[in-house]
Amino acid sequence: xxxxxxxxxxxxxxxxxxxxxxxxxxxxxxxxxxxxxxxxxxxxxxxxxxxxxxxxxxxxxxxxxxxxxxxxxxxxxxxxxxxxxxxxxxxxxxxxxxxxxxxxxxxxxxxxxxxxxxxxxxxxxxxxxxxxxxxxxxxxxxxxxxxxxxxxxxxxxxxxxxxxxxxxxxxxxxxxxxxxxxxxxxxxxxxxxxxxxxxxxxxxxxxxxxxxxxxxxxxxxxxxxxxxxxxxxxxxxxxxxxxxxxxxxxxxxxxxxxxxxxxxxxxxxxxxxxxxxxxxxxxxxxxxxxxxxxxxxxxxxxxxxxxxxxxxxxxxxxxxxxxxxxxxxxxxxxxxxxxxxxxxxxxxxxxxxxxxxxxxxxxxxxxxxxxxxxxxxxxxxxxxxxxxxxxxxxxxxxxxxxxxxxxxxxxxxxxxxxxx
Amino acid sequence: xxxxxxxxxxxxxxxxxxxxxxxxxxxxxxxxxxxxxxxxxxxxxxxxxxxxxxxxxxxxxxxxxxxxxxxxxxxxxxxxxxxxxxxxxxxxxxxxxxxxxxxxxxxxxxxxxxxxxxxxxxxxxxxxxxxxxxxxxxxxxxxxxxxxxxxxxxxxxxxxxxxxxxxxxxxxxxxxxxxxxxxxxxxxxxxxxxxxxxxxxxxxxxxxxxxxxxxxxxxxxxxxxxxxxxxxxxxxxxxxxxxxxxxxxxxxxxxxxxxxxxxxxxxxxxxxxxxxxxxx
Numbered sequence: 270x271x272x273x274x275x276x277x278x279x280x281x282x283x284x285x286x287x288x289x290x291x292x293x294x295x296x297x298x299x300x301x302x303x304x305x306x307x308x309x310x311x312x313x314x315x316x317x318x319x320x321x322x323x324x325x326x327x328x329x330x331x332x333x334x335x336x337x338x339x340x341x342x343x344x345x346x347x348x349x350x351x352x353x354x355x356x357x358x359x360x361x362x363x364x365x366x367x368x369x370x371x372x373x374x375x376x377x378x379x380x381x382x383x384x385x386x387x388x389x390x391x392x393x394x395x396x397x398x399x400x401x402x403x404x405x406x407x408x409x410x411x412x413x414x415x416x417x418x419x420x421x422x423x424x425x426x427x428x429x430x431x432x433x434x435x436x437x438x439x440x441x442x443x444x445x446x447x448x449x450x451x452x453x454x455x456x457x458x459x460x461x462x463x464x465x466x467x468x469x470x471x472x473x474x475x476x477x478x479x480x481x482x483x484x485x486x487x488x489x490x491x492x493x494x495x496x497x498x499x500x501x502x503x504x505x506x507x508x509x510x511x512x513x514x515x516x517x518x519x520x521x522x523x524x525x526x527x528x529x530x531x532x533x534x535x536x537x538x539x540x541x542x543x544x545x546x547x548x549x550x551x552x553x554x555x556x557x558x559x560x561x562x563x564x565x566x567x568x569x570x571x572x573x574x575x576x577x578x579x580x581x582x583x584x585x586x587x588x589x590x591x592x593x594x595x596x597x598x599x600x601x602x603x604x605x606x607x608x609x610x611x612x613x614x615x616x617x618x619x620x621x622x623x624x625x626x627x628x629x630x631x632x633x634x635x636x637x638x639x640x641x642x643x644x645x646x647x648x649x650x651x652x653x654x655x656x657x658x659x660x661x662x663x664x665x666x667x668x669x670x671x672x673x674x675x676x677x678x679x680x681x682x683x684x685x686x687x688x689x
Numbered sequence: 690x691x692x693x694x695x696x697x698x699x700x701x702x703x704x705x706x707x708x709x710x711x712x713x714x715x716x717x718x719x720x721x722x723x724x725x726x727x728x729x730x731x732x733x734x735x736x737x738x739x740x741x742x743x744x745x746x747x748x749x750x751x752x753x754x755x756x757x758x759x760x761x762x763x764x765x766x767x768x769x770x771x772x773x774x775x776x777x778x779x780x781x782x783x784x785x786x787x788x789x790x791x792x793x794x795x796x797x798x799x800x801x802x803x804x805x806x807x808x809x810x811x812x813x814x815x816x817x818x819x820x821x822x823x824x825x826x827x828x829x830x831x832x833x834x835x836x837x838x839x840x841x842x843x844x845x846x847x848x849x850x851x852x853x854x855x856x857x858x859x860x861x862x863x864x865x866x867x868x869x870x871x872x873x874x875x876x877x878x879x880x881x882x883x884x885x886x887x888x889x890x891x892x893x894x895x896x897x898x899x900x901x902x903x904x905x906x907x908x909x910x911x912x913x914x915x916x917x918x919x920x921x922x923x924x925x926x927x928x929x930x931x932x933x934x935x936x937x938x939x940x941x942x943x944x945x946x947x948x949x950x951x952x953x954x955x956x957x958x959x960x961x962x963x964x965x966x967x968x969x
Binding site: 317387405447484485487502503523524525541542543544565567568569571586609611651 | 811814815818823825828829831832834844
């Protein structure tokens with residue numbers, strides 16, 4: 270057999286190697302992970318869900334589809350988890366794949382994606398409600414907080430335990446949910462990636478109304494005085510009647526909301542993707558102030574602001590924590606952390622507790638921004654902080670739950686939500 | 690190293706892409722098309738050089754076949770004579786690879802930019818904040834509207850249209866430049882390259898965000914257009930596929946090359962007339 274010219278072979282091989290290299294580089298260098306828990310944030314991005322608390326039990330979700338009930342007393346005694354005697358449990362949610370699996374020349378395969386829980390749970394009487402993110406789709410699930418009534422396959426037995434799923438049916442989904450559901454009286458409100466806001470009966474899971482904003486919603490709604498404030502990713506902010514979803518007012522903003530809105534007194538506060546923190550009138554949507562006044566900040570106000578006693582505390586991805594006068598937007602103080610502030614801070618007895626992306630917790634005097642102490646968690650934190658008395662609870666990116674005494678700066682206990 | 694890559698190559702492309710989205714009324718699909726066209730035309734001289742180099746190599750194939758026959762039993766002499774042939778023709782045998790190597794980082798940056806800009810998950814969106822400039826046009830565009838025609842650009846297109854377009858255009862582009870094989874071994878390698886890559890990318894399209902597939906389609910179409918005008922026609926696309934090996938294992942004699950690849954007096958005259966027309 271006649272051999273090829275070595276040059277031709279070399280060229281062809283080089284071309285093949287080059288093409289393979291290109292393909293490998295593309296795969297290695299990029300963030301190709303539309304499924305939850307992956308992407309540029311890496312596979313360790315577990316802790317997005319904040320805490321809900323009721324009767325001394327902490328409820329949280331995880332990025333691998335678990336809902337956990339933790340009893341701080343049992344955790345501080347380091348009892349085996351779950352300690353059922355102390356009201357602890359763990360529930361692994363399984364959701365069927367959204368319709369439209371991947372199709373190829375050899376047929377179609379279901380798009381198997383894990384269930385993820387980004388938002389914090391909401392407690393409605395005997396139920397813990399979570400909203401899920403399953404690829405393109407999502408569901409809202411209510412779990413009996415005393416005795417989760419799902420079977421081992423993750424199918425709800427809601428007729429027995431009063432639990433429900435919305436929408437019902439294995440193949441029915443709303444859009445994926447990133448924000449937290451909010452429960453007011455007996456109604457649950459949730460925004461979804463399909464652009465709709467759903468108001469559900471929190472006890473039975475029936476839909477009361479829905480409102481289509483026309484674009485993706487990734488932030489949580491805020492409800493106050495019968496009005497629900499919700500924003501979509503096409504620069505729109507809506508004030509809706511919480512009774513029937515009718516529009517009270519709507520307005521177009523210069524940019525979409527980077528943080529969830531927060532309502533205090535008659536003002537709505539939120540961060541936007543053009544790097545401002547905005548305050549608008551909750552009655553008619555008119556501008557109150559924006560911060561900074563002139564040039565934008567160095568990055569987004571991603572964390573939802575915290576408002577108390579006419580002061581707005583806002584963490585920013587530019588590493589700063591700002592304290593602003595709520596009525597005017599005037600800067601009271603600024604504290605510069607070591608890395609971006611992704612997590613929503615919390616107030617504890619005159620102290621503001623914030624945590625940076627690098628896992629450094631700062632305990633600051635709320636009136637001056639002076640640092641009292643720092644505590645190093647060692648893992649970045651994206652979930653909002655939660656406080657009860659002097660204890661601050663942190664759900665870190667590694668899936669760890671940390672209980673920290675802000676007065677002493679000591680870690681009282683820690684627990685890994687990554688369990689088999 | 691990653692920091693350097695991000696600040697020098699990735700971030701300029703990423704921010705340009707997002708700013709461009711604002712300029713085209715917030716339509717990210719149109720921005721992908723426009724930026725792909727701009728980048729391809731910016732790299733036009735390199736593409737032309739690569740195409741010409743490949744074409745010149747192919748033009749030498751008949752003479753290389755003669756050398757192969759002549760020195761079939763003496764590989765060392767064959768190598769020497771082949772190199773001599775390239776030297777006489779003034780061709781660097783690896784010359785067509787350098788333009789491709791230079792273009793590669795830009796394609797990777799463009800690819801990464803599309804993936805990052807689409808920010809399919811909250812993690813991706815948060816990560817995007819680390820790479821954005823403080824331009825006003827960027828704040829207005831983020832997060833990007835992912836709807837374009839029937840596509841959700843951050844999700845795969847599951848109805849096969851885009852996969853067929855990606856595979857088809859890639860196959861046409863490769864077929865235009867791939868010289869017919871002359872023996873069994875070369876034939877299998879050529880077939881593998883010509884078929885496997887379009888098939889692979891077609892399959893990728895079913896699982897990668899459709900924004901990326903849109904970029905592949907546009908890039909391939911521009912590649913076809915450039916190839917058509919630089920090489921002066923459809924190249925090897927019109928030539929029947931690889932020859933069947935003879936029963937004795939030897940290759941069937943070389944087929945006639947497409948007119949566009951021949952150095953016939955007619956073609957030379959035609960291309961001269963064409964050049965003259967452009968000069969006027």
